[in-house]
Amino acid sequence: AQTVTQSQPEMSVQEAETVTLSCTYDTSENNYYLFWYKQPPSRQMILVIRQEAYKQQNATENRFSVNFQKAAKSFSLKISDSQLGDTAMYFCAFILPYGGSQGNLIFGKGTKLSVKP
Amino acid sequence: EAGVAQSPRYKIIEKRQSVAFWCNPISGHATLYWYQQILGQGPKLLIQFQNNGVVDDSQLPKDRFSAERLKGVDSTLKIQPAKLEDSAVYLCASSPGGLVGVAAQYFGPGTRLTVL
Numbered sequence: 001a002q003t004v005t006q007s008q009p010e011m012s013v014q015e016a017e018t019v020t021l022s023c024t025y026d027t028s029e030n031n032y033y034l035f036w037y038k039q040p041p042s043r044q045m046i047l048v049i050r051q052e053a054y055k056q057q058n059a060t061e062n063r064f065s066v067n068f069q070k071a072a073k074s075f076s077l078k079i080s081d082s083q084l085g086d087t088a089m090y091f092c093a094f095i096l097p098y099g100g101s102q103g104n105l106i107f108g109k110g111t112k113l114s115v116k117p
Numbered sequence: 118e119a120g121v122a123q124s125p126r127y128k129i130i131e132k133r134q135s136v137a138f139w140c141n142p143i144s145g146h147a148t149l150y151w152y153q154q155i156l157g158q159g160p161k162l163l164i165q166f167q168n169n170g171v172v173d174d175s176q177l178p179k180d181r182f183s184a185e186r187l188k189g190v191d192s193t194l195k196i197q198p199a200k201l202e203d204s205a206v207y208l209c210a211s212s213p214g215g216l217v218g219v220a221a222q223y224f225g226p227g228t229r230l231t232v233l
Contacts, residue, residue, distance in 0.1 A: 004159075037224075043206065045160070045224035091159050104173060105150075105222060107159025 002027045004094050006108035013082045014116055020067075021077045021111050023092030030054075033095045034068065035105070036077045040088040048090070051075065082115045089113075119143065121225035123209050129231045135197035138228045142190070142211030148172075149186055150222065151194050152208040160208055166192065167214065196230075204232045 003026045013019035025034070036048040051059045051068050058066050063083075067076045079086055092108040122141040130136050142149050148167050152160035163182065164174040168189040177184070181200070186192040196203055206227040213221065 043227045043229075045208065045210075047221070047223075050221075093159070104162050104165070105152075105160070107161070109157070109159055
């Protein structure tokens with residue numbers, strides 16, 4: 001069974017600084033997708049960034065980038081130039097693109113990020 | 118493009134009562150998901166539909182939960198009778214389907230259920 005672990009329940013960062021959120025996962029599969037989702041207090045879950053496991057290049061979306069270490073099963077999120085609007089719960093998630101569990105997003109427990117002015 | 122719509126946004130009921138949630142996915146999205154998010158945890162998949170057929174309902178407590186997706190568009194999730202431990206946010210998500218859809222699930226705002 002696949003599992004996702006986020007070891008940092010809460011983090012804080014000063015506005016304009018950089019913060020890294022950690023995520024590890026466990027799977028015996030070779031082909032999968034990894035995601036970071038953001039859930040602000042309003043509750044709408046928003047996709048921040050995704051990584052396909054067969055791509056070695058780390059995904060980047062503006063101020064958000066990942067450090068994907070496939071052998072170590074690690075998938076951290078770096079937020080550069082943090083903004084007040086980045087305050088939210090961040091969830092790491094995993095999915096298999098095939099098989100009976102296709103479409104079953106498996107989430108970690110989340111990291112609550114607070115950006116301080 | 119309109120996002121995933123859910124209603125109601127909030128619901129408070131007594132235990133043993135029944136409740137229903139409604140979801141309208143993004144137009145054209147073949148796949149629809151219902152997730153349960155208990156406070157302090159990540160969402161957990163309850164059921165996945167492909168058009169109007171069930172793909173995965175292995176984590177749905179079938180003795181009290183039911184879901185349907187008539188005509189492959191809107192979906193309703195029902196709980197009958199509700200228990201205290203059903204207090205959670207119920208999230209609906211949709212995706213285009215296929216491999217592209219696997220990589221892109223769009224979430225609605227959720228329904229917060231409180232069972233007293």
